[in-house]
Amino acid sequence: MKPLELMEQGRFLGEEFLLWLWVRSMTEGGASGEEGDGSGCFVDDAIQLTSERGEVKEISLRKGNPSESREAFEALSRGMRPSRMKLRILSGDLEWVFTLNAATLDMGTLKLPPSTGKAPHERLHDRLFLLEEGAGHLERRLKLFLRLRSETPDDLEEAFRAWVLAGKTGEALPTGEAPWQD
Amino acid sequence: MSLLQGTVSLKRFLVLGPVPGETDLQAGLEQDQFRPFQDGTEEERLGWCDWRNPLITPPEAEWVSQDRFAVFSLRLDTRRVPPALLKAHVDLRLQSLQKEKDLAFIGKEARISLQDEVKVELLRKVLPTPRIIEVAWDLKGGVLWTTAASSKAQGALAGLFIKSFGCEIHPLAPLVLSGRLCPDLAVEALMALDPLNLELEEA
Numbered sequence: 613m614k615p616l617e618l619m620e621q622g623r624f625l626g627e628e629f630l631l632w633l634w635v636r637s638m639t640e641g642g643a644s645g646e647e648g649d650g651s652g653c654f655v656d657d658a659i660q661l662t663s664e665r666g667e668v669k670e671i672s673l674r675k676g677n678p679s680e681s682r683e684a685f686e687a688l689s690r691g692m693r694p695s696r697m698k699l700r701i702l703s704g705d706l707e708w709v710f711t712l713n714a715a716t717l718d719m720g721t722l723k724l725p726p727s728t729g730k731a732p733h734e735r736l737h738d739r740l741f742l743l744e745e746g747a748g749h750l751e752r753r754l755k756l757f758l759r760l761r762s763e764t765p766d767d768l769e770e771a772f773r774a775w776v777l778a779g780k781t782g783e784a785l786p787t788g789e790a791p792w793q794d
Numbered sequence: 795m796s797l798l799q800g801t802v803s804l805k806r807f808l809v810l811g812p813v814p815g816e817t818d819l820q821a822g823l824e825q826d827q828f829r830p831f832q833d834g835t836e837e838e839r840l841g842w843c844d845w846r847n848p849l850i851t852p853p854e855a856e857w858v859s860q861d862r863f864a865v866f867s868l869r870l871d872t873r874r875v876p877p878a879l880l881k882a883h884v885d886l887r888l889q890s891l892q893k894e895k896d897l898a899f900i901g902k903e904a905r906i907s908l909q910d911e912v913k914v915e916l917l918r919k920v921l922p923t924p925r926i927i928e929v930a931w932d933l934k935g936g937v938l939w940t941t942a943a944s945s946k947a948q949g950a951l952a953g954l955f956i957k958s959f960g961c962e963i964h965p966l967a968p969l970v971l972s973g974r975l976c977p978d979l980a981v982e983a984l985m986a987l988d989p990l991n992l993e994l995e996e997a
Contacts, residue, residue: 622969624989629968631992691993716967720803732846733860735798740863740930743804743939755975762979762987769990776994 625761626714630694632757632768633712634659634679635775642702644753651703651749655679658698658711661687670695685779701749708746717754722746797845797865797928797941805948807938808970809931811961819864820855822958827852828869831922835913839922840950842958843869848926864931868942868951871922875913883912927951938963 634655636642642652659678661671671687678684694714701708710722724746727738760768796802814822828841828851844850844857845865853866887908888900900908927947930939938955942948952963964970973981 621985622967622972625972625984625987626968628990688992689994693992714968716805716965717971718803718805721801722804723801732798733857736845736860736865739797740860740939747806751971751975754971758972758976758979758984762983765987765990769992772990772992773994776992780994 620715623715624693625758626717627693627695628761628768628772629717629754629757630697630712630714631688631772632760633699633753634694634697635772636753637679639775644749645756646752649752651701653749653753654700654702656698656700656709658696659684659694660696661692662695663687663690663692666690666692668692680779682780685776688776689780701746703745703749706742706745708742708749710746712750717750719746719750797930797939802941803943805940805942806966807940807952807963808966808974809936809938809961809963811959813933813936813961814959816855816859819959820852820858823858823866824852826954826958828871831871831873831917833914833918835910835917837873837917839871840954841869842954843867843926845928848924860930862932862934864929864933866929868927868929868947868954870925870927870947870950872925873917873920873922875916875920880909880913880916883916884909887912937966 633653636645637654642654643649644651644653655678657676657678658672658674661673661684663669671683671692673681673684696711696713698709698711706725708722708724711720712718713720722743724739724742727735727742729735729738823842826841828843828848829839831839841851842853843866844853845867846857848867848869851869858864858866884905888905891897891908892900925947927940927942927950929951931937932939940948940951942951948965955961955963966974969981969984972979972984
């Protein structure tokens, strides 16, 4: 199979992984679920949702708090899926901010934690280490997601649907109420 | 955007093929090092250069080797004569040729040859536009990190990579990465999965 076909075939897995990160960002404080891992992964201020059906094929929600917005949950309930999402990973004092693409799992406009190296090769070593650390945090989560996705797909589907439904009414939000209902 | 500073957009590839030793790696980098444009109508050039400075070619061995990584850059130069400028120069040259030789008409072949001649002259005056794509090859892990963002740059990288080192590179997209992270989950089984139905209402 050609690389492009392989990428296209796996796109849905990437989209569902983004959704899983979104759910955990809101319900589990961004924890990976792996024992001993104190890192957190949160949805930042940009989400792009896409759909092959319907009148609207793509929605970009930016600035403010799109992950808790009515528009986001309505789009999800209509079957739109996250195709790109800005994420923030925190681990101790370190922070990575980047845009994750569902189809390729590329990290775009990645902002790494500051490097302490002064000489070019020291800076390079620092940044390569930080790159791998950041990717490691993401891959740990992907591994857990894949396990759930392949072993208990029905449970995962049900959990996602319940969360979207709860999000529409505001129950999935940290405050338990939807700001748009006032 | 760069591996060395600021924000960076990264793509990862899985490297398939035997990992070259230090000597073969350096030989590949030297063989396909970036070489500047010479005379001619060539508009694109590409080749390897040092990660510290694109003018250092071939990449210096002691700087390429960084722990378990091989770090170097792909330099892609383009030079173009703006079409409107080329046409203007060719038109003037045709007019003066017609006057000089007292010709009523200049044939197609002569026009094309004149256009090529003018293009070569103008290309000599055009400064190339370089694009630098950084590459960090994890030789032990078999993964390539790169700043190649466009499909054109990725294609150029893949093409030169196989030529220089005899290794293919494949994007680490979800299915490939999944197979790597969870070797006990068969990629075929993941490919056979259906997307979850998350739609609660009609679109």
